[in-house]
Structure formats: structure tokens, C-alpha cells
Amino acid sequence: MYLRALTALAESGIRTCSSEDLAVAAGVNSAKLRKDLSYLGSYGTRGVGYDVDYLRYQIAREIGVTQDWPVVIVGIGNLGHALANYSGFRSRGFRVVALLDADPHVHDELVAGVAVRPFDDLEAIVAEHGVAIGVIATPAVAAQNVADRMVATGITSILNFAPAVLAVPDGVDVRKVDLSIELQILAYHEQRKAHDAGDPAAVPGVEEAAL
Amino acid sequence: MYLRALTALAESGIRTCSSEDLAVAAGVNSAKLRKDLSYLGSYGTRGVGYDVDYLRYQIAREIGVTQDWPVVIVGIGNLGHALANYSGFRSRGFRVVALLDADPHVHDELVAGVAVRPFDDLEAIVAEHGVAIGVIATPAVAAQNVADRMVATGITSILNFAPAVLAVPDGVDVRKVDLSIELQILAYHEQRKAHDAGDPAAVPGVEEAAL
DNA sequence: TAGATTGTTAATCGATTAACAATC
DNA sequence: TAGATTGTTAATCGATTAACAATC
Numbered sequence: 001m002y003l004r005a006l007t008a009l010a011e012s013g014i015r016t017c018s019s020e021d022l023a024v025a026a027g028v029n030s031a032k033l034r035k036d037l038s039y040l041g042s043y044g045t046r047g048v049g050y051d052v053d054y055l056r057y058q059i060a061r062e063i064g065v066t067q068d069w070p071v072v073i074v075g076i077g078n079l080g081h082a083l084a085n086y087s088g089f090r091s092r093g094f095r096v097v098a099l100l101d102a103d104p105h106v107h108d109e110l111v112a113g114v115a116v117r118p119f120d121d122l123e124a125i126v127a128e129h130g131v132a133i134g135v136i137a138t139p140a141v142a143a144q145n146v147a148d149r150m151v152a153t154g155i156t157s158i159l160n161f162a163p164a165v166l167a168v169p170d171g172v173d174v175r176k177v178d179l180s181i182e183l184q185i186l187a188y189h190e191q192r193k194a195h196d197a198g199d200p201a202a203v204p205g206v207e208e209a210a211l
Numbered sequence: 212m213y214l215r216a217l218t219a220l221a222e223s224g225i226r227t228c229s230s231e232d233l234a235v236a237a238g239v240n241s242a243k244l245r246k247d248l249s250y251l252g253s254y255g256t257r258g259v260g261y262d263v264d265y266l267r268y269q270i271a272r273e274i275g276v277t278q279d280w281p282v283v284i285v286g287i288g289n290l291g292h293a294l295a296n297y298s299g300f301r302s303r304g305f306r307v308v309a310l311l312d313a314d315p316h317v318h319d320e321l322v323a324g325v326a327v328r329p330f331d332d333l334e335a336i337v338a339e340h341g342v343a344i345g346v347i348a349t350p351a352v353a354a355q356n357v358a359d360r361m362v363a364t365g366i367t368s369i370l371n372f373a374p375a376v377l378a379v380p381d382g383v384d385v386r387k388v389d390l391s392i393e394l395q396i397l398a399y400h401e402q403r404k405a406h407d408a409g410d411p412a413a414v415p416g417v418e419e420a421a422l
Numbered sequence: 423t424a425g426a427t428t429g430t431t432a433a434t435c436g437a438t439t440a441a442c443a444a445t446c
Numbered sequence: 447t448a449g450a451t452t453g454t455t456a457a458t459c460g461a462t463t464a465a466c467a468a469t470c
Contacts, residue, residue: 004392018452019453027376029438032438032439034452034454035438035453037453045445045452046451047449047451047452049450050452063399069398069401078297081289081292082294086289086290086390088390089390092395094398133394135394156401163299165237175393179300180299180300181212183280184274184303186344186368186384186386187274187275187344190344229427230428230429239462240462240464242463243462245427245429249428253428255427255429256428256469256470257426257429258426258427259428260428
């Protein structure tokens with residue numbers, strides 16, 4: 001987030017910024033920002049602030065954004081399509097080297113210039129490209145099996161879009177993105193707003209303190 | 212998450228479960244689960260556990276999943292397409308009532324059976340359908356303007372897929388999903404793994420304690 | 423009654439933030 | 447030197463979890 005905010009600052013011609021400036025741009029508290037940056041090193045100047053380009057470079061180097069990361073996407077439904085075409089991945093060093101799907105009907109179809117291949121090609125593709133990161137965009141029922149196969153082939157990081165809890169061995173990182181839970185959380189708060197406004201259709205709720 | 216885990220349990224024929232069972236299914240600690248449920252009420256039976264269907268009903272009622280939520284999606288690129296087609300929304304009570312885009316080239320195009328309309332139709336659509344939730348799937352530069360217009364029309368919950376920090380008034384909820392930051396976090400950990408394994412190409416990192 | 427499991431308390435843990443000495 | 451701002455400490459806050467009395 002800080003990297004992104006710094007890039008935006010640089011693009012608007014700003015060469016130097018204070019922790020307060022950057023914190024506002026990133027939407028966080030400035031003390032938190034300074035503490036976070038302190039884990040990377042001491043890249044600011046007291047009384048002056050941070051050199052935008054220099055800090056950008058240091059953060060980019062630290063988080064490995066300079067490397068090229070080959071990625072496979074499994075499950076080429078609507079979401080898989082969108083992910084394959086998502087420009088934000090490519091521009092941040094992620095290269096989609098293969099799209100896999102268990103359904104033969106979509107095989108050889110071109111998505112974002114890449115042909116969809118059978119899921120059983122996973123091992124060969126991971127070995128060929130040195131893939132470390134896999135993306136799961138399958139239905140929930142298929143996700144654990146896909147994860148198991150990914151782990152068996154040596155993938156150690158998984159981005160899971162399927163609404164399922166994955167069991168993986170130690171040393172494998174899983175991050176989960178659940179689009180409909182995000183909407184549900186918003187809907188819950190909407191309902192609470194209606195309730196607080198005295199709408200009689202709203203149900204009695206839990207303690208606000210718990211939220 | 213608990214609701215989803217309970218649904219999965221119910222579908223596999225399980226009628227009763229302990230907090231430990233449900234915690235495992237949801238991927239959390241059982242003490243946390245019991246504490247979370249305690250905010251809703253006291254729906255378990257000591258010595259026995261929870262009735263799956265009863266607890267499902269209570270959670271569903273509490274989070275408002277029984278209601279129908281009209282939603283507008285702004286920005287019909289790849290991601291907007293995928294979101295419009297995403298079956299997980301419809302099945303959880305979210306109804307996409309309109310797709311909006313500023314680009315006239317995509318107007319009247321049918322996506323998931325819904326015609327894309329001009330962004331300027333926002334006010335009319337929100338008023339007509341009583342929309343409270345908006346989804347932003349535009350490029351980052353357009354996001355703040357879209358959010359401002361949404362807020363002006365009375366939308367009070369925004370799901371933001373654009374990589375931008377949105378400024379909104381108090382009382383408006385924003386949730387942000389940033390797909391490439393998720394991948395970047397995985398890539399960061401991958402880099403750390405390579406570093407810890409002694410790969411000389413890996414850069415020196417921050418303290419593990421900070422992660 | 424004995425065993426099991428909840429609901430809740432209190433302890434622990436970690437993240438956030440205010441405050442300020444260091445220093446440009 | 448005076449003003450500004452970092453880097454870091456210590457306080458605060460909130461979330462997680464262990465432990466256990468309540469009770470089925």
C-alpha cells in the first residue's frame with residue numbers, strides 16, 4: 001500500500017514527503033507508518049521527511065516486486081477469465097504462465113492470449129516454469145483437491161478464491177479472497193444502519209461493541 | 212464463515228456439532244468461535260453442542276442474509292464482467308440491478324443478461340431500486356469520483372476493487388479488495404522462503420518478528 | 423452420577439498509537 | 447539556533463485464547 005501511495009505521489013511530481021503526507025495517502029496513522037517503515041531500515045531524514053523515489057526503491061526491493069513471478073491459474077470460469085486478463089498482475093511482476101481447467105470443453109480456448117490446458121498438465125508446467133504461486137478459482141468442492149495437487153508439485157503459495165477452507169502443510173502460505181463475504185459484511189452493516197434508524201423491518205442485533 | 216461451514220456440515224448430513232467441530236470446519240480456534248457466537252445469543256446446549264440447522268438459521272437471520280440487496284456495479288471491464296456473472300452474489304441475496312460504465316462503447320452490451328448503461332444513470336437507478344450497496348471496479352483514477360457520486364445518490368456501502376484509497380463521509384462503509392496486493396504478499400513470503408533456504412539471489416529481509 | 427461441552431472470565435498476545443528524545 | 451520530523455519507546459487498545467464454572 002505504501003509502495004502504491006509513493007508511486008502515486010511520484011507521478012504527481014512530489015519528490016519529498018513527510019510520514020504524515022504518506023500516511024494520509026495510504027489511509028493509515030502516521031505513527032503506524034513510521035513504525036512499519038522502521039522494520040525496513042532508516043530511510044528518512046529527521047526534520048525533512050522521506051525522499052519519494054528512494055523510499056519507493058527501498059520498499060520495492062524489500063517486497064520483491066522487482067522479481068518476475070510465474071503464476072498458474074486453475075479454474076477458468078468467469079473469475080478465472082477476469083484474473084487471467086487482470087492487468088494489475090502483469091504490471092506488478094506476475095506472469096500468468098498457464099491456465100488450467102478440468103473441463104475438456106474449455107481446453108485450447110485462448111484467454112488473454114494463453115491456451116487453457118488440462119489440469120493434469122499442472123506438474124509439467126510447474127516444473128517447466130518454476131512456478132511457486134498458484135491461484136485457485138474453482139468451485140468450492142474442487143478447491144482442496146487442487147490445493148493438494150499444487151502442494152504435491154512444489155507450489156508453496158496459494159491465492160484461494162474458492163469459498164472453502166484449505167488444509168495445507170506447514171510452509172505453504174494460503175491467502176483467501178472471498179468476494180461474497182465482503183458484500184455480506186457490507187449488507188450486515190446496512191441492516192444495522194436501518195435498525196439504528198428505527199426501521200421496524202430490521203432485526204434486533206448484537207452489541208455494537210462486538211463489531 | 213461460520214454460516215458457510217454450517218451449510219457444508221448440513222449438506223453432509225450432520226445435525227449436531229460441537230464448537231470444536233465447527234471451529235475446525237471454519238479454520239478458527241474453538242474458544243474464539245464460542246465467543247463470537249455468544250454475541251448473537253446462547254444457541255448451544257452444554258454437554259451436547261449446537262443444532263446445525265438452528266444455529267444456521269440464527270446466524271442467517273442476524274447477518275441479514277435473508278434480505279434481498281440490490282447492487283450496482285460501476286466499471287464493466289474484465290473484473291466488472293466477472294463480478295456481474297459471479298454466481299456467489301446471487302445465491303447470497305445480492306441482485307445486480309445495473310451495470311454502469313462511463314465508456315459509450317460498452318453501452319447496451321449485455322453482461323449476465325443486464326444491459327450496460329451510462330454512468331450518469333446512477334442517480335435514477337439508485338432511486339428506482341433503493342440501492343444501498345455499490346461496487347467499484349473501475350481503474351484507480353476514476354474510483355474517487357465514482358465514490359463521490361455514489362455517496363451523493365445515497366449509497367452508504369461501497370465495495371472497492373480499484374487500487375485507490377477512497378475518502379468518504381462518516382456513515383459510509385467502504386471495504387477494499389486488492390487482488391494484486393494479495394499476490395504481492397504471497398510473493399514477499401516466497402522471497403523470504405528462498406532467502407531462509409540460503410538462496411543467494413534473495414535480498415536481506417526485515418525481522419521475521421515484524422511479520 | 424459421570425462425562426461432555428457451552429458460555430464467560432481473565433490472562434495473554436499482538437497491533438496501534440501517543441509521546442518524545444534524537445537529530446536534521 | 448529554531449522549527450520540523452523521524453525513529454523508537456511505552457502506553458493503550460482490542461483481539462485471541464486458555465481455563466473453568468455452569469449445566470446439559
